[in-house]
Amino acid sequence: MxxxxxxxxxxxxxxxxxxxxxxxxxxxxxxxxxxxxxxxxxxxxxxxxxxxxxxxxxxxxxxxxxxxxxxxxxxxxxxxxxxxxxxxxxxxxxxxxxxxxxxxxxxxxxxxxxxxxxxxxxxxxxxxxxxxxxxxxxxxxxxxxxxxxxxxxxxxxxxxxxxxxxxxxxxxxxxxxxxxxASYFAAGGDHLDSELKPGADLVGRNLAFRRLCGADLRGAYLIAADLRNSDLSGVDLLGADVRDARLEGADLSKALYLTQMQLNAARGSRTTLLPPDLEVPSHWGDE
Ligand code: SF4
Structure with a gap:
């Protein structure tokens, strides 16, 4: 709204x-x-x-x-x-x-x-x-x-x-x-993991099938992290490095401060849910 x-x-x-x-x-x-x-x-x-x-x-x-x-x-x-x-x-x-x-x-x-x-x-x-x-x-x-x-x-x-x-x-x-x-935090989630914080080193981390709603991952290093089928609603991704992160089946439709560049650098598929202003990169699913 x-x-x-x-x-x-x-x-x-x-x-x-x-x-x-x-x-x-x-x-x-x-x-x-x-x-x-x-x-x-x-x-x-x-x-x-x-x-x-x-x-x-x-x-x-x-x-x-x-x-x-x-x-x-x-x-x-x-x-x-x-x-x-x-x-x-x-x-x-x-x-x-x-x-x-x-x-x-x-x-x-x-x-x-x-x-x-x-x-x-x-x-x-x-x-x-x-x-x-x-x-x-x-x-x-x-x-x-x-x-x-x-x-x-x-x-x-x-x-x-x-x-x-x-x-x-x-x-x-x-x-x-x-x-x-805060609105997602109130709704709960399993983002209380103390490692999920701004600038965190989450390179290669297995975060698949997680409910990360409301986590602050601003500037986090999520290079090659496995985020498949995770819910990232309300997750702050400002400046997060998601190169080669696996996003198949992930829900990013309400992620915060996501950019097309981040998506272009990550790996996903048609099953990845995106915000309306962003597009499925043409190379997804090719590799
Ligand atoms: S390879 Fe093509 S897209 Fe890349 S900088 Fe050169 S001209 Fe531009």
Whole structure:
């Protein structure tokens, strides 16, 4: 249920618009970032240079075989809609190929915008999940501030104290998390395990068939953990590392602060229940 409060003033703050739209992006994730050769990216690529698999129309020449070719990271990454916002909004649809002089500024804007879009993604959920009108208003103000910064172009982005904003947003998210988790805590669950806590090392842990409702697993290391058929309703997963976690049959439909990137990095199937704003990754069930 949506709490009553001030609504965000810009359509850019809508959660659906925080999904990537690669067709309207100048492949900023394939150019702005630098990568070292690893299990996620098969070659070294300096920041600010196009990936060698990038075509001149900004498509990926190996899009349908990224994982077998060693580019798993590309199937995981999510820009939270920052790519199309910067490409079409801030730079008015003129690419760094057409106007090479804008390249550095465009890539810097993308890096900043992506952080802001990620905050917006979580803030949108916080506002939807809280029943506290004061918390909802605080969250709405953050959404508005960030929307204005994004709409103000580079001068506004450069002026932002990103670290300070990030820590204040995080505090607002935690406040809503406590409220949401408390409602699941009251309903009971087997999450009282003292090891289930923020930042916990749960690498490879067997948590299958567990009722984890309301647990705080913010920043937890759940790499390759077995969460099959577990109920994660009301579980705070902000920043949790779920790479290769087994999610088949798990109920994540009401998990808190889950992202598409986390799902893309995990293993699941059509039996995994997801929140409505997130999609079953195309590679699930393939491996
Ligand atoms: S492999 Fe394709 S998706 Fe990955 S960075 Fe290169 S061009 Fe982009």
């Amino acid at each position: 949506q709490a009553t409060s001030a609504k965000p003033s810009s359509p850019a703050l809508d959660r659906q618009s925080l999904r990537p739209d690669c067709a309207n992006c100048f492949a900023l994730c394939c150019t702005a970032f630098g990568f070292l050769r690893s299990a996620d990216f098969a070659l070294d690529k300096p920041a600010g240079t196009p990936c060698r698999n990038l075509a001149s129309d900004f498509s990926c020449t190996i899009h349908d075989r990224l994982r077998p070719r060693g580019f798993r990271g590309c199937t995981v990454f999510d820009c939270f809609g920052a790519g199309q916002n910067v490409s079409q909004g801030q730079f008015a649809g003129k690419s760094w190929l057409e106007a090479p002089g804008t390249k550095d500024e465009m890539f810097a804007a993308f890096k900043a915008a992506r952080q802001l879009h990620e905050m917006l993604w979580h803030l949108a959920e916080a506002q939807e999940r809280t029943f506290d009108p004061d918390a909802s208003d605080r969250v709405a103000r953050f959404r508005d501030t960030i929307g204005k910064a994004l709409g103000g172009g580079m001068p506004q982005l450069i002026a932002l104290d990103m670290q300070d904003l990030h820590s204040r947003v995080r505090a607002a998210l935690m406040e809503v998390s406590e409220e949401v988790r």
